Amino acid sequence: MDAAIRVTDLAKRYGDLRAVDGVSFEVKRGEFFGILGPNGAGKTTTLEIVEGLRKPDSGTVSLLGEAPWPRNKKLGQRIGVQLQASAFFDRLTAREQARTFADLYGVPRAHADEMLETVGLTEKANTPMEKLSGGQAQRLSIACALIHEPELVFLDEPTAALDPQARRNLWDLLRKVNADGRTVVLTTHYMDEAESLCDRVAIMDKGKILKIDTPAALVKGLAAATRISISSGFLSTDEVREVAGDVAQTDDDGVELTFTTHDPATILTTLAARSALDGLRVSGATLEDVFLDLTGREYRA
Template sequence: MGNIISMKNVRKDFKESKALRNVTFNVKEGEVFGFLGPSGAGKTTTIKLLTSQLIPTSGEVKVFGKEVYVNKKDIFKNIGVLSDTSGVYDRLSVRDNLTLYADIYGVATSNVEEILNKVGMLEDINKEAKKLSKGMKQRLMIARALLHKPKLLFLDEPTSSLDPGTTLEIHRLLKNLNEEGTTIFLTTHNMEEADKLCDRVAFLNDGEIVEIGTPKDLKLKYTTENIKVILKDENKEIMLKNDSESALRIKSWMENGQLMGIHSMEPSLEKIFLNLTGREL
């Protein structure tokens, strides 16, 4: 698959502040790509560059193989955006909120019911937006971003401040969208969310990418050689080195019926980020 997003040596300055420094990465068509980092790392700035809301100080920004600032109209037809500034019109119904944007996008109003069905909100089509829960409003905003059936969806902290149950529903929706062919660019500081959803992730810290790869590869790269063994004796946990001597001890515990579990010491994405940057999320 080709690259749907390409950033090369991108820098973005705001007066004396350097928001991004020499950022380079690609996103392949069909991926869920996670752009991870704490607040203020430069995640939202990156989305604004990719959607032509900002112009880089230097470097190359391409979407669908075209320079963003030269081909705005062609690119905008094929992208959807859910940002931290997205909102809904509380006094309008769900249907009217989407019909308004259907007119703006120049797409058939028949898309409204189709998209609402996809996000599980068809039964709420006549409900006023102000009567929706926070999670349902988030679904409505995702529906609006999908109304013109974009090939690429930008999501800026899509589950921020949502409860765990609602977050799980949004995750299922995003997985379904991706399986249907939508490429997703996801910014988040929730490493568990990224681990669950993303094919690849990039760690952003102080405007620089400090690591990039699949969650699995990163965890294997930064794993320790230790093994955690859990024994039946009051759920006792023992740390062992991954060597032949430890193998004999484990064999003995197994033969005596003492072994309850064996775990590799694979780090979480959050722990990897902390080790790389010294910063918690």
């Protein structure tokens, strides 16, 4: 069985709102799969149905060859879930919290201590929950989700509200989790996170999946323009106009002069001929460009 998850025509309504509207996808065993979408896209509802936490109105889900709903106790030892908001016992220390999860799963308490070391919390083992930082609490949440060594791990926005250093450290941990052979399903608002971690991503909006592919394939399929930037003030106004010709648009913010073009070779050749490569920076499309192209740029409530 190659698929860890099979979802077919999944639907969930809340009154007139179609939170999940005909969603279908598969996740392969050992894959790092991301679900991306703006607020209200249906990501969390979809994940909760797949995890067996919520009943669908229609459609089917196969999770490691089992139906997750009605609540399937067989899957309890095989999956790990880290929710958007984790509810811990405030007065317990990090070690006590981890050991509580170990007891619930029938896992030796020594393994709980090992998991604290894995997520870098050994020095905080005796710290009460309410005194852990946001990043430390997130790492503890992931440790508790992994404490019984599940085959499949669900992570719902695990790096939300973390500082850049904490996010990058958590990325390293998630890569290790996946490298150990576990299937990982991630929802996130961070496009760079998905681009860095995920083998494939599904972009979701208004309850529907718009596209599924590797981040690289999605970016390539966008056929977006290339941005070429050099130091502002290096070329005169007339020279900028000559370099851009009819193949590029220009923007000068006083720090960088940027040429946006579908013909980067011509622009780069012309700049090189003029020895105007000071501060050169070339950037193509990113997963964020794909995301905005598919879901739009308007503000969401």
